[in-house]
Amino acid sequence: MAQISHWHILGAGSMGCLWAYYLAKAGHQVSLIVRDTDCCDDKEQIIECVIDDAIFTEKARVVQLRQKPAIDNLLICLKAHQTPPLIAELRPVIKANTTIVLLQNGLGNQELIANQFSNNAVYAAVTTEAALSQQKFKVKHTGKGQTSIGPLSDTTDVDLLEKISCALHCVEEQQINKMLWEKLIINCCINPLSCVCQCKNGALANNKEAIELIEKIVHECIDIAKHADIDISFSVMYQKVITVINKTAENTSSMRQDVLNHRKTEIDYMNGYMIKLARQHSLASPVNAQLTQQVKSLLPV
Numbered sequence: 001m002a003q004i005s006h007w008h009i010l011g012a013g014s015m016g017c018l019w020a021y022y023l024a025k026a027g028h029q030v031s032l033i034v035r036d037t038d039c040c041d042d043k044e045q046i047i048e049c050v051i052d053d054a055i056f057t058e059k060a061r062v063v064q065l066r067q068k069p070a071i072d073n074l075l076i077c078l079k080a081h082q083t084p085p086l087i088a089e090l091r092p093v094i095k096a097n098t099t100i101v102l103l104q105n106g107l108g109n110q111e112l113i114a115n116q117f118s119n120n121a122v123y124a125a126v127t128t129e130a131a132l133s134q135q136k137f138k139v140k141h142t143g144k145g146q147t148s149i150g151p152l153s154d155t156t157d158v159d160l161l162e163k164i165s166c167a168l169h170c171v172e173e174q175q176i177n178k179m180l181w182e183k184l185i186i187n188c189c190i191n192p193l194s195c196v197c198q199c200k201n202g203a204l205a206n207n208k209e210a211i212e213l214i215e216k217i218v219h220e221c222i223d224i225a226k227h228a229d230i231d232i233s234f235s236v237m238y239q240k241v242i243t244v245i246n247k248t249a250e251n252t253s254s255m256r257q258d259v260l261n262h263r264k265t266e267i268d269y270m271n272g273y274m275i276k277l278a279r280q281h282s283l284a285s286p287v288n289a290q291l292t293q294q295v296k297s298l299l300p301v
């Protein structure tokens with residue numbers, strides 16, 4: 001390996017552990033940042049990764065947020081709504097040359113972080129890797145994919161692809177904003193509908209009402225996207241949603257997993273983000289509003 005980097009990973013869910021495992025396996029130094037109450041002080045932690053029913057292990061360090069570790073490279077794999085308060089806490093340990101990569105569903109935090117750390121190299125990532133959390137620090141790699149990484153800031157890190165190089169395939173993407181929007185629209189369709197219809201992703205393709213709603217959501221979202229200077233055609237976007245439904249047919253969407261586990265969902269950063277943007281541009285967003293309300297009604301306030 002050409003370069004050994006030290007990555008701090010914020011968020012020890014499925015994606016956080018998947019990256020921790022593969023980065024450590026490639027020889028990088030990995031520290032998972034946890035919240036103060038989660039565990040004891042700085043310690044070594046075994047990260048387990050299940051691949052094709054075999055269990056592989058790598059070592060990472062676990063550090064507490066209150067230890068304020070010195071961070072060279074930060075990979076944020078938190079749920080969207082957990083991000084703003086934790087980033088605020090980490091602010092004192094983000095140095096001028098810390099590289100930040102945000103890997104999460106939804107939109108809203110990308111802008112927030114790029115603005116808060118305007119002098120840093122800040123990147124967003126969109127991945128098609130599939131992973132399922134099995135227990136704390138144990139993840140199942142359920143599907144191989146690709147991770148596209150692109151800059152959100154003018155400051156860039158020319159070594160980033162080398163720093164993050166491991167067996168997870170990464171490519172540089174200059175139009176990351178468009179990719180984030182496409183992923184957002186896919187999430188705005190699949191995530192709430194899989195909750196409302198109480199089904200795995202694949203079942204949506206055989207549900208006439210869900211398909212009709214997907215057409216309406218895509219229309220509504222691409223109209224809103226135009227006001228963020230994102231031009232996406234209906235037929236291309238609709239086909240992308242159907243392709244992801246078919247490719248992830250056996251998956252329980254992340255939002256449905258949250259609902260089933262009585263956890264707060266990311267709806268405010270998906271359909272809720274669409275509603276907010278629509279309002280700013282005096283556009284109507286009735287389908288996104290209806291789905292947001294339906295998903296919220298599935299959980300206690």
Ligand code: PAF
Nearest residue numbers: 190248251252253254255
């Ligand atoms: O949030 C999710 O579950 C995933 O982003 C997706 C693509 C909808 C597949 O389940």
